[in-house]
């Protein structure tokens with residue numbers, strides 16, 4: 001089991017300048033784990049990755065690739081050159097697509113550089129069982145669907161999954177202890193869930209054995225983001 005002791009901060013901002021403003025609030029000696037998603041990558045591209053890496057932070061590039069295997073493979077080959085620490089795909093793309101993603105990442109990682117971890121999204125943490133039944137017409141329980149995606153991800157040889165903290169124990173049993181469970185949908189007690197449906201506090205996520213927690217708005221929209229980050233980090237490491 002991995003325990004990444006830093007919460008992964010989701011920087012869902014519209015502009016590169018917002019990233020700079022946010023990161024400048026931290027002591028430069030504090031090394032963070034940053035998640036960059038579609039919003040920033042679509043506006044700022046690789047430059048924002050290079051900037052965050054130049055400050056010595058880790059980067060999870062959360063682009064959730066989901067396309068035909070050939071397209072995913074060639075996109076992963078390109079993403080592998082960026083120097084990020086983790087990337088992802090949607091498990092719904094299927095085993096063949098996930099194997100292609102892995103192949104692309106392996107082929108694209110420059111010699112001597114560590115290959116980024118590759119994980120797959122199971123069911124988004126904004127999805128409830130009702131939404132899954134109505135919109136996706138997957139008529140199993142949500143937990144069964146998540147576990148099925150996790151098993152397919154393991155079969156494809158990926159490093160782990162994105163899931164909610166609620167499913168971590170069952171996923172580890174269905175795959176293996178070292179299979180990464182990265183969990184968004186983290187909400188400290190008393191904070192708004194927003195669009196997230198399957199939520200847990202940092203302390204509960206720790207207790208249940210999540211390997212990574214991802215936290216966005218409870219930090220980035222807090223009155224004092226640095227204090228919010230340190231409180232969540234302390235709760236996660238209790």
Ligand SMILES: O=c1ccn([C@@H]2O[C@H](COP(=O)(O)O)[C@@H](O)[C@H]2O)c(=O)[nH]1
Nearest residue numbers: 010037123124125184185214215216217
């Ligand atoms: O299932 C998923 C997959 C990815 N995310 C991403 O995590 C953050 C969560 O942000 P909050 O502000 O803490 O809700 C966000 O960037 C999502 O794109 C997820 O929430 N659920």
